[in-house]
Amino acid sequence: MSEIREQLYTFLNETELPNHDTLSALCEYAVSVLENENIYYRPKDKTLKSGGLLDFSSGDLAGLPVLIVPDLHARGKFLFDILDSCLPGKNITVLEMLELGQLIICCVGDIFHAEGRARDRWLLAYDDYEAYENGDFKFESSEPMKAEMIENLTLLEMLLLLKTSFPPFFHVLKGNHENILNNGEFGNRPFRKFADEGNMVYTFLECAYGQIIPYLIDIYEKNLPICAVFSNCVVSHAEPLRAYSREEIINYRMKPDVIYGLTWTANDTAQDDSCEKTMKNLLGRKFAKSGIWFGGHRPILGTYALRQKGKYIQIHNPNEENIAFVMPNKIFNADEDILNVES
Numbered sequence: 001m002s003e004i005r006e007q008l009y010t011f012l013n014e015t016e017l018p019n020h021d022t023l024s025a026l027c028e029y030a031v032s033v034l035e036n037e038n039i040y041y042r043p044k045d046k047t048l049k050s051g052g053l054l055d056f057s058s059g060d061l062a063g064l065p066v067l068i069v070p071d072l073h074a075r076g077k078f079l080f081d082i083l084d085s086c087l088p089g090k091n092i093t094v095l096e097m098l099e100l101g102q103l104i105i106c107c108v109g110d111i112f113h114a115e116g117r118a119r120d121r122w123l124l125a126y127d128d129y130e131a132y133e134n135g136d137f138k139f140e141s142s143e144p145m146k147a148e149m150i151e152n153l154t155l156l157e158m159l160l161l162l163k164t165s166f167p168p169f170f171h172v173l174k175g176n177h178e179n180i181l182n183n184g185e186f187g188n189r190p191f192r193k194f195a196d197e198g199n200m201v202y203t204f205l206e207c208a209y210g211q212i213i214p215y216l217i218d219i220y221e222k223n224l225p226i227c228a229v230f231s232n233c234v235v236s237h238a239e240p241l242r243a244y245s246r247e248e249i250i251n252y253r254m255k256p257d258v259i260y261g262l263t264w265t266a267n268d269t270a271q272d273d274s275c276e277k278t279m280k281n282l283l284g285r286k287f288a289k290s291g292i293w294f295g296g297h298r299p300i301l302g303t304y305a306l307r308q309k310g311k312y313i314q315i316h317n318p319n320e321e322n323i324a325f326v327m328p329n330k331i332f333n334a335d336e337d338i339l340n341v342e343s
């Protein structure tokens with residue numbers, strides 16, 4: 001077993017919260033990797049910080065197959081199953097291909113907050129949160145909250161390890177749940193669904209670890225790109241709300257509406273043809289015709305759902321472990337190229 005697989009396996013099976021220093025060191029390392037990503041695939045913005053766009057549409061890595069991973073939402077096993085699976089026609093695993101630089105993995109973001117599967121746990125944790133707010137409970141000793149946070153943080157550790165190990169080949173885009181401070185700045189909106197998830201996660205981190213961990217996670221999140229373009233597809237967390245220029249996406253740090261428009265879009269709210277128009281800006285007219293735009297964000301039933309006359313494809317089924325496998329020089333076939341990796 002490779003050293004990295006062993007480490008990932010250890011994270012996945014952890015039954016305690018990560019150690020403060022391990023977590024902070026991994027966050028800091030990942031931040032420095034993100035801040036210094038190669039301009040060859042991640043152009044700098046006007047202030048010379050890493051821009052919002054990953055561009056693999058040309059150059060040496062443009063010929064690599066791409067795996068697109070939908071919202072993970074605390075599903076470390078899903079990530080591990082991806083890495084341990086073998087793609088059609090391959091006799092080595094995805095992790096082995098990653099180690100050899102033979103493919104690119106692009107996750108659409110949304111790492112924290114278990115969804116419907118953990119509804120009851122969120123409700124129990126909320127009782128503890130109320131007790132904490134009333135001043136008669138230590139929130140860091142909440143068992144349901146601790147169980148949720150072990151899943152969130154060990155998945156984060158796995159992703160940070162992969163990013164720092166394979167910088168050009170492993171990527172996570174910012175989703176709407178990448179908002180550890182749970183505020184409304186930089187295109188973010190606070191999040192709550194079954195309980196008060198956004199505030200509860202932040203409060204738990206502060207109670208269990210102090211200020212540094214949430215601070216580092218915030219810096220990490222703010223350095224994630226928001227869009228990736230490949231030779232025949234584009235990926236973002238959510239459907240693009242309107243058409244965006246290449247410059248706008250690269251300079252996302254100064255443009256909260258661009259961040260919001262690529263991470264929060266609800267079904268039936270995007271402008272007509274926003275995908276095709278943005279694709280034209282990113283890939284040129286010729287490739288925009290045959291290209292497909294992938295996103296997660298809104299849950300679907302089955303393996304995929306199409307919008308924008310088939311230009312936009314949603315692949316986030318929270319109850320299945322589905323990923324999209326995009327080959328360069330091949331037209332994507334949603335009925336064959338979405339793979340279930342569940343072990």
Ligand SMILES: [Mn+2]
Nearest residue numbers: 071110297298
């Ligand atoms: Mn989501």
